[in-house]
Amino acid sequence: MxxxxxxxxxxxxxxxxxxxxxxxxxxxxxxxxxxxxxxxxxxxxxxxxxxxxxxxxxxxxxxxxxxxxxxxxxxxxxxxxxxxxxxxxxxxxxxxxxxxxxxxxxxxxxxxxxxxxxxxxxxxALSPERRGRYLIDIARAHGQRRNLAGAVEALTQAADVTPEQVAGHPLARGLVADLLRMDQSEDPDLRRLAERLGMR
Structure with missing residues (x-):
């Protein structure tokens, strides 16, 4: 129960x-x-x-x-x-x-x-789902600090661990949308991640 x-x-x-x-x-x-x-x-x-x-x-x-x-x-x-x-x-x-x-x-x-x-x-030692969620949280922390590279790296790692979870997670998708709006330099890693998540 x-x-x-x-x-x-x-x-x-x-x-x-x-x-x-x-x-x-x-x-x-x-x-x-x-x-x-x-x-x-x-x-x-x-x-x-x-x-x-x-x-x-x-x-x-x-x-x-x-x-x-x-x-x-x-x-x-x-x-x-x-x-x-x-x-x-x-x-x-x-x-x-x-x-x-x-x-x-x-x-x-x-x-x-x-x-x-x-x-x-x-x-x-934890499950892929738990590790993926943890990496999303790390990415969010980097996003709060406006650290685009750190956020993209953590989200990319999360997508490597649990691609379906990250692609469908509203927090991950919301963060990528925020990063795309914030990015003035057309960062190629961010663009690749957005494409991977079906957001480009």
Whole structure:
């Protein structure tokens, strides 16, 4: 049930129903808390993953204090696990917590923190989908800093890892559209990326 709530939270976020996402994740996390507190690894994984989603929801609601509080809850759960796991396909563990810290910083417009955190992360053991989403966040951070080359490089890497995900992701496509408007020099790498995504 907790895993189902985790998936439903993602659906609500995609639909921009952030209040429903928060309600769903917080209710499921509360229901799992006793089992997580008891140290059951699968329960800890799902519980921690729910708190990561609560962090993203808070960041999208521009509540930085709550977002980073949820990141810390998830970090403590990951430290208790002591390793990256994939119970119920949550990919929860220390690495995924760091990736979500990058995502939270990007959502809150703190590109510097996002890129500093990203420099400490090795996501190679995670799924292609998770790595691709992480690279989109790195690209967004570079975009916030008006660093066209960095954004294009990260998006190109993301497209190499998960081409379908990047081609259809509204954040990736929106960033490419912004970069095209910003680019005065007709950057060939950006043009190639736009063509690859079917945007030229």
């Amino acid at each position: 907790g895993e189902g709530a985790f998936r439903l939270t993602l659906v609500f976020q995609a639909a921009r129903r952030l209040d429903r996402a928060h309600q769903t994740a917080s209710t499921a996390a509360a229901a799992l808390k006793d089992r997580a507190d008891a140290g059951e690894p699968a329960a800890l994984s799902v519980w921690g993953a729910l708190h990561l989603q609560l962090a993203i929801v808070a960041a999208r609601q521009n509540d930085a204090e709550r977002a980073y509080r949820e990141i810390e809850v998830a970090r403590r759960a990951a430290e208790r696990l002591g390793e990256d796991r994939n119970d119920y396909n949550t990919e929860f563990g220390p690495t995924n917590v760091a990736l979500h810290e990058v995502a939270v910083a990007v959502e809150l417009g703190d590109a510097g923190l996002a890129l500093r955190t990203a420099a400490t992360v090795d996501p190679s």
